[in-house]
Amino acid sequence: MVIGYISFFVFLTAFLYSSVGFGGASSYLAVMSAFNVTPAFASTIALTLNILVAGVAFINYSRRRYFQWALLWPFLISSIPTAFLGGMIRLSRTTYELILNGILLYVAFRLFFLSDNSKIENDNAIHLPAKQLAILLGGVLGLISGMIGIGGGIFYHL
16 A cells, blocks of 8 residues: 555656656655655665656757757766765665755755746856866765765756
């Protein structure tokens, strides 16, 4: 019965997140955390689903020529290996939940109270960050992503 509820909420959030181009790992983790799913299992499931859902979004955005390799590669070269290392780190349940809930609450706060939607509508140009900064941030965010099983897309709002 519980698996049915988890499946329903995960499917619903996957549908909603994919409609705006996100993978949804943060929502999957929130749902599984609410049902006391163990962190190791939850992060594995969330990252797997995140890859599938974000992969569909990536294909659609690439087809429409929104993808910019120059923006992505500096983040990839450091985030992939550090996400792998982060996945090997076993956190206590308390530490895991503190980090996960802290990130989710902070991002929710930013989205609801500090978001400036007029900037998004008026600024269509993408500004490339310095490569060294992107590599450093990619490594840090990859490590955190691997440790808690959250996708990197959520960090866009930090």
